[in-house]
Amino acid sequence: MSDNPMPSSFDGNPEFKEETAGQKLRRRLREEPLIPLGCAATSYALYRAYRSMKAKDSVELNRMFRARIYAQAFTLLAVVAGGMYYKNERQQRKEFERALEARKQQEKRDAWLRELEIRDKEDRDWRERHAAIEAAAKEAAKGGPRPAPAAAASAMASDQSRTAEAPVEVSEEKKKGGVLDAVKSLLSGGK
Structure with missing residues (x-):
């Protein structure tokens, strides 16, 4: 039995490595760029709706509320599609992170x-x-x-x-x- 609890499928695979929160955010933005785009579109529609409300322009206000709904639907669709597309990779990454955590816990226990x-x-x-x-x-x-x-x-x-x-x-x-x-x-x- 090996001392390394990491599954052999992760050995030498450059995709699976320990990453910081910033690296994880950049990787996720590269993988699914449509989600932040949908969030930005939703925010912009809300901003324009606020400006229209201040200007008392009800036609523009209603149009921006509809645009917000469409932008949110787009974002939700991007989340679901990305989840289905990256399902296997996410499962492998979770398995890798569990194995990494188990190895760290074992090292900590051994040192103790x-x-x-x-x-x-x-x-x-x-x-x-x-x-x-x-x-x-x-x-x-x-x-x-x-x-x-x-x-x-x-x-x-x-x-x-x-x-x-x-x-x-x-x-x-x-x-x-x-x-x-x-x-x-x-x-x-x-x-």
């Missing part, structure tokens, strides 16, 4: 899980260091040998550098359990 793994590892390392410090403090309280301060500081520094560089082992995480396992069980539905 990686962050949780890192935080879980840091938490476990902190607990181990804290337990070691407590054990050393108890030994010191009993009168046992004290570790050298420089050696303790270098041990803590090496732990921190190891935390930043070491890859997280999933099998170790499952053995110890933690926040990551709880989140994974929530996401998988408690399986």
